[in-house]
Amino acid sequence: MPIQVQELECREGTIGQITLDAPGSLNALSGSMIDDIQTTLDQWAGASHICMVIFRGAGDRAFCAGGDIRELYGALSGMEDNAVAANYFAHEYRVDYTIHRYPKPVITIAHGAVMGGGMGILSASRYRVITPDIKMAMPEISIGLFPDVAASWFLNRLPGRLGLFMGLTGARLNATDALRVGLADMAILPEQIDSLIARLQDERWTGESAADDNRLFRLIKQLEHPDYRALPASELARHEQSIARLSAGDELPAIVENLLAADVDSDWWKACMDNLRGGCPVTAWLVWTQLKKAQQMSLKDIFRMELAMAIRCTQRPDLREGIRARLIEKDNSPQWSFKTVADVPESVVEEHFLPELDDSNDPMNLD
Template sequence: MPIQVQEIACREGNIGLITLDSPTTLNALSGSMITETQAILDEWADADHISLVIFRGTGDRAFCAGGNIRELYGALSGDGDPDAPAGFFANEYRLDYTIHCFPKPVIAIGHGVVMGGGLGILSACRYRLVTPNVIMAMPEITIGLFPDVGASWFLNRLPGRIGLFMGLTGARLNVSDALRVGLADMAILPDQVDSLIDRLREERWSGESAADDSRLFRLVNQLEHPDYRALPASELARHEQDIARLGAGDELPVIVENLLEADVDSDWWRGCMANLRGGCPVTAWLVWTQLKKAQQMSLKDVFRMELTMAARCTRRPDLREGIRARLIDKDQSPTWSFPTVRDVPESIVDEHFEPELDDSNDPMGLQ
């Protein structure tokens, strides 16, 4: 099975433990992983014996590298159901929304690569613990998609223009970056993970969400913290002023040009600019537009907007071409439908946001 499911008995109550178990794919989310996890959470939401839920991943390299886009590429390139790729996204977003709204405390323990759909899961959890080797990113611009899985919600809540910068550049954040901007709550050492679970097993969980949440909060904050001085230096701390200065304004083409032309001397910055320079111009506009539109949206409407966007992306050539170039043929030279941000027609951007979904036509069935 691509996930492991355990119910761990405590002195009173039980912990529901979901382990993403596909280390050869960096625990990338396949369609079956998503549907199986959804079924388990639906069962546990109403199960009196389950008091809290933990997500973690197997292997040393990743909590979750995102959606399994090789699997998605097969659906995009095949002769099967043309609605199947959009169905994949609908199921993934429903899972993320379920975690956001879960009636019991949910902990994520992120290690190694936490990108795309992996960051969607972690961001949806009430307690977001990460190990010192964590690497976070929303790199969808490199494949012609857009920062989804609720990113319109959580990127908008980052300070300044950092959310926009992450979406435009696929910037890789280290543990200090993640803590600095609030994408993670706390760092723990890898050998503390099992001891945390053992400590939780010693407790009596009442099944009352508020009481259990209060107890869990105290327990998590009693964990021994790593020496933060020994963690990697924050790249965002070094570059926040550059991001704020270059990302200011209300014209996306100007912002993109300012970023690409800036004389900023660091390997991290150059990596970000390489992603932006080689990234999909339509995606840049989607990032810009989704963040603006989502500012006044509820979480439910954010996921509905993103599903409309994703469905449109599955019907345009850029996503298929981006996956081909990055992961299938690996020539790293995608031919995008428009060569630059300035060349993208407004009508192409607008069509990614139509039609609008609501309670009457939402295939996710969000409650």
């Protein structure tokens, strides 16, 4: 089974624990994992004995490195109408929306790689706990997709234009970065995870959401945190002024040109620029446009917008080509449909945002 589902007995009440259990693929989310998570969450939402939910990842290397891109590639290659791929995105976004709106506290304890779909679960959780080895990113520009799983929501809430920068460059954030900009709530050492869960099990949980939530908040805050001076130095603290200055303006091609031309002496910055330089030009426009459109949107409408975008991506050649070049044949030379950001017609960008989904035509059936 691609996930482990456990019910952990407490002095009173029960904790539901979901462990992503595909360490060989860095716990990448397959279609079956997504469906099993949704089924479990639906069952627990109405179960009076379940008082909270914990998400974890198996293995030492990752909480979740994103969606199962190889499975998605197979769907894109084998279905002319791409219905299987579209269905994958609809189910994944429904899981994320469910976590965002869950009636019981959800705690995600994330370690190692947290990217794409892993970011979707973490950002949707009420309590976002990370370990010092975290590597966090939305790297979709490298494969011709776009930052999804409600990235239009959580990237827009970052200071300045950091969300735009992350989407354009696939920038990898460390634990200090994540805490600095509010993408995580607290850090704990790996050896503290089992003791945290043991402390939770030693409590009486009544199932009264507000009371349990208040006590849970206090209990987590009482944990001994690692010395934050011992955490990795913040790359964002070093570069945030450059990011703000170079990402300012109203013209995306000029912003991309400014970023790529900047003389910044840093391995981290170079990796970001390599991703931008080799990334999909259409994706750059999707990042730019989704963040602007989402500023006035509800969470539900953001997921609907992103589903329309994802479905269109499955119909165009860039996503399949990006996965081929990066993960299948690994030649790292994707042939994008347009060579530069300036070459992309506005009509190509706008067609990713149609149709506009609402209660009458939403395949996710968000309520």
